Amino acid sequence: MSSHCLSRFCYCPCCGSDQFSVLDDRSKRCAECGFVFYLNASAATVALIRNPKGELLVVRRARHPGKGLLTLPGGFVDHGESIEEGCLREVREEVGVSGRIVRFLFSLPNRYPFSDFVVPTVDSFFEVAIDNPAAIVAGDDAEAAFWVAPEDLPLSSFAMSSVREGLARWLEEQRRKTNTSSVLTSS
Ligand SMILES: [Zn+2]
Incomplete structure (x- = not known):
């Protein structure tokens, strides 16, 4: 049985009481002051960006988790942002x-391990268009940013399971589209 998602939260963050007990599978409640804390899924995003050749923009992660592994541009949504x-x-x-x-x-x-803690996320995947594919430059959490042909994507080298699954799903959709258009063209 896996431990509770808040098992590392031993004390009430409001009053410091150790009577901070499991309320349900994603919350704890303080018996002293009544404070209730829910660990809800954090919103996160993944961007699929293609250049005119149809290649996909891939990023090599500069930081843990998954340092050196691949990902797609994206991350947590900030407070107050759509x-x-x-x-x-x-x-x-x-x-x-x-x-x-x-x-x-x-x-x-998805489950994002950070600071010895697993953050549950829900990752939204978008197709994003950029005006100038030649201007890409690795910044922030990226060690490198480069283009890869969809058929050459090394799925096992991607750090996050949701990104691997999302890419597999997107590739399958691209294949179906190609098959449909070739059927249409040949008929
Ligand atoms: Zn308390």
Whole structure:
């Protein structure tokens, strides 16, 4: 049985009482002061960006978790931001270019290990268009940013399970589209 998501929170963050007990699978309640804390899923984003050749923009992570492994531009949504704003901000910070949302694809739950703690997230995947693919530059949490042909994507080298799953799903959708258009062209 896995431990409770707040098992490392031993004391009430308001009054310091050790009577901070499990209320349900994602919350604890303080028996002294009544404070209740819920660990809800944090909103996060993933951007799929292609250049005119159809290649996908991939980032090598500069920091843990998954330092040296691959990911796509994206990250946590800040307080007060919409998911779309958060996605485009992360694109600017990580690869140095402005973009616009083309379409929302799907969302996937993920678990993000950070500071000996697992943050539950829900990752929203977007197709994002950028004006100047030649201007990309690795910034912030990125060690490098580069283009990879979809058929050459090394899925096992991606750090996050939700990104691996999301890419597999997106690739399958691209294959179906290609098959449909070739059927249409040949008929
Ligand atoms: Zn308390």
